Amino acid sequence: MRVFIVKLFLLFVLLPPAHFAAAENGQIQQEQHPANLEARLVKAAMAESIDGLSPVNEAVVFSIDLRSLVCFSEFNPVPAPSVIYHKWYHRGVLIAQKQLTIKPPRWSSFSSMQLRDNDIGPWQVYITDDQGTIYEILRFSITE
Amino acid sequence: MTAVTDLVTSLRWQDILDIALNSYILFRLYVLFRGTNVIRMLLAICMLWVLKRLAVSLGLIVTSWVIQGIIAVAALIIIIVFRNEIAGVFQGRNMRSFFWGMPQRHLQTPIDVIVESVDELARRKLGALIVLPLTVDTGEAVHGGIQWQGKLSQEMLLSIFWHGSPVHDGAVVIRGDQVLRVGAILPLSKDADLPSHFGTRHRAAAGLAEQTDAIIIVVSEERGEISVFKDTATIAIKDSRHLSRVLHEQMGAESGKKALKGQGFELAAAALGCLVFITAIWFSFARGVETLATLEVPVEFTNRPSGMKLFSASVSSVKVQVSGSGSLIRSIRPDQLNVRLNLANTIPGSNEVSIKREGIVLPPGTSLKQVEPETLVVNLDVRAEKQLPIQPNWTGKLAPELIMTETSVSPPQTEIIGGNLTLRDLHTIYTEAIPLDTISASGTTEAGIMLLPSSLELADTSHKKVEISYTVQRRPAAVSPDDP
Numbered sequence: 001m002r003v004f005i006v007k008l009f010l011l012f013v014l015l016p017p018a019h020f021a022a023a024e025n026g027q028i029q030q031e032q033h034p035a036n037l038e039a040r041l042v043k044a045a046m047a048e049s050i051d052g053l054s055p056v057n058e059a060v061v062f063s064i065d066l067r068s069l070v071c072f073s074e075f076n077p078v079p080a081p082s083v084i085y086h087k088w089y090h091r092g093v094l095i096a097q098k099q100l101t102i103k104p105p106r107w108s109s110f111s112s113m114q115l116r117d118n119d120i121g122p123w124q125v126y127i128t129d130d131q132g133t134i135y136e137i138l139r140f141s142i143t144e
Numbered sequence: 145m146t147a148v149t150d151l152v153t154s155l156r157w158q159d160i161l162d163i164a165l166n167s168y169i170l171f172r173l174y175v176l177f178r179g180t181n182v183i184r185m186l187l188a189i190c191m192l193w194v195l196k197r198l199a200v201s202l203g204l205i206v207t208s209w210v211i212q213g214i215i216a217v218a219a220l221i222i223i224i225v226f227r228n229e230i231a232g233v234f235q236g237r238n239m240r241s242f243f244w245g246m247p248q249r250h251l252q253t254p255i256d257v258i259v260e261s262v263d264e265l266a267r268r269k270l271g272a273l274i275v276l277p278l279t280v281d282t283g284e285a286v287h288g289g290i291q292w293q294g295k296l297s298q299e300m301l302l303s304i305f306w307h308g309s310p311v312h313d314g315a316v317v318i319r320g321d322q323v324l325r326v327g328a329i330l331p332l333s334k335d336a337d338l339p340s341h342f343g344t345r346h347r348a349a350a351g352l353a354e355q356t357d358a359i360i361i362v363v364s365e366e367r368g369e370i371s372v373f374k375d376t377a378t379i380a381i382k383d384s385r386h387l388s389r390v391l392h393e394q395m396g397a398e399s400g401k402k403a404l405k406g407q408g409f410e411l412a413a414a415a416l417g418c419l420v421f422i423t424a425i426w427f428s429f430a431r432g433v434e435t436l437a438t439l440e441v442p443v444e445f446t447n448r449p450s451g452m453k454l455f456s457a458s459v460s461s462v463k464v465q466v467s468g469s470g471s472l473i474r475s476i477r478p479d480q481l482n483v484r485l486n487l488a489n490t491i492p493g494s495n496e497v498s499i500k501r502e503g504i505v506l507p508p509g510t511s512l513k514q515v516e517p518e519t520l521v522v523n524l525d526v527r528a529e530k531q532l533p534i535q536p537n538w539t540g541k542l543a544p545e546l547i548m549t550e551t552s553v554s555p556p557q558t559e560i561i562g563g564n565l566t567l568r569d570l571h572t573i574y575t576e577a578i579p580l581d582t583i584s585a586s587g588t589t590e591a592g593i594m595l596l597p598s599s600l601e602l603a604d605t606s607h608k609k610v611e612i613s614y615t616v617q618r619r620p621a622a623v624s625p626d627d628p
Binding site: 057058059060061063091092120121122124137139141143144 | 537538539540541544547548550551569571580619620
């Protein structure tokens with residue numbers, strides 16, 4: 001038992017201050033934050049793609065010719081590892097729900113959607129926590 | 145026999161009332177018009193109608209057409225030719241006499257007074273011309289004169305035809321015990337065969353007798369002779385007893401009791417005839433060959449629970465198959481059929497409600513065969529209001545070198561009224577389609593709010609449009625891998 005406590009202590013003390021880790025459809029950047037804070041969404045945007053951990057060509061209208069687009073969200077701080085959702089709605093109908101894990105101290109993540117011809121129309125992406133609490137609703141249109 | 149019993153026992157009280165009412169209406173028309181030529185023409189038209197039905201049943205196409213044409217023309221002729229008689233029937237009657245009472249066919253003309261007066265006029269050699277109209281109106285043939293409306297008496301007649309009287313040369317028209325007109329001018333007869341000793345009075349009397357069925361009494365001024373003209377006949381009167389007999393014969397006057405009895409029989413026969421006629425017509429209409437018809441009838445929704453609103457129904461009309469006689473089925477109007485759906489036991493949401501038999505109202509004499517569909521799905525909901533964000537609905541193609549980076553809607557949200565269940569699943573309301581093709585720079589545009597489903601309403605109907613501000617930027621040039 002004593003050996004286990006010592007190992008745990010060493011793990012927290014000896015970890016580098018920041019590191020990048022790959023996640024499902026996302027990249028993370030961790031920093032030290034107090035654990036009692038709630039995760040806060042600092043940026044959310046629809047974009048044509050992701051390049052170098054940043055959204056490329058943020059917009060509210062996308063051509064169907066792009067064949068895909070992404071929903072980018074950045075949380076800072078992230079007090080504890082948790083789950084968020086990107087819920088994609090087309091004309092009020094839930095089309096896809098992407099579960100993303102965010103981890104302390106801050107985390108950027110994105111989900112993408114492949115576009116088909118009948119996807120033209122108004123869309124929304126609801127960014128929520130695992131309790132369904134909405135952080136933000138992104139509204140955009142897919143056009144010809 | 146069983147068929148007749150079945151037929152009679154199947155009658156409802158409404159059917160009996162129907163027959164009785166119409167029989168009475170027909171009987172009253174007979175009472176009003178009896179004794180006139182109109183009733184004879186109507187009987188002739190009825191005969192023609194029977195002939196037409198017979199011709200139709202025998203397949204005589206042209207004959208039935210011709211008879212139908214004759215009936216149409218005859219109806220017109222009745223109105224034109226007998227307008228005076230028709231007007232005479234309705235004029236001078238009060239409302240009560242249309243529905244009750246039996247007007248006397250013959251007014252009691254005091255023949256004795258006339259006989260005594262004429263006898264006295266002849267004895268004094270005072271020329272006289274007396275018209276006693278019967279069934280045919282003499283208004284068309286008799287002209288001029290003065291309206292009198294005085295009670296008939298011997299003294300009055302003597303004073304009218306006294307030489308010093310200004311109206312002694314004209315005719316006196318008497319109906320019942322009333323002197324209607326004095327100094328009237330009658331049409332002269334053009335008959336060349338009249339006796340040479342006939343003067344103008346005789347020619348006038350003959351002329352009116354030719355045109356009407358009136359009795360005309362002439363007293364010769366020169367010889368004091370009395371003549372009675374009726375139709376084409378001229379009766380030379382010998383004495384007052386002869387005149388009395390002739391008048392009684394020609395006017396059809398009978399003793400009061402006998403006349404009343406005869407009239408009673410006539411009216412009873414007419415009433416029976418009307419009853420038989422209407423019953424026959426009723427049965428031909430209501431109990432003819434059974435015919436089926438399918439009618440599209442709109443559904444009426446009744447007893448909707450308070451506070452709930454009907455938002456949709458699987459159908460708004462149903463097909464109702466009814467049966468009845470061909471005549472009744474052909475005469476059905478859409479407003480005679482009603483299908484009511486009772487929503488009393490419905491709850492918010494989707495309900496399956498069956499159409500009950502008692503909810504279907506059919507015209508009298510028809511019966512229900514089938515309703516399709518028998519069950520309707522109705523969606524009811526409690527009215528609610530909800531604030532919903534408005535999202536622009538962009539369409540078309542934005543220029544490839546542009547990116548729309550931002551939009552804002554003013555007002556950003558609006559209050560929508562609709563069913564609670566509908567609003568529960570509704571989180572965004574959209575604008576009408578806004579074209580992108582014409583956009584080349586940032587700006588603003590207006591668009592209407594599109595309400596889907598159509599049961600939704602705007603709480604503030606004065607703001608049906610919103611303003612959309614948009615920001616567009618030039619797309620950054622793609623960075624080439626060869627660039628430094």
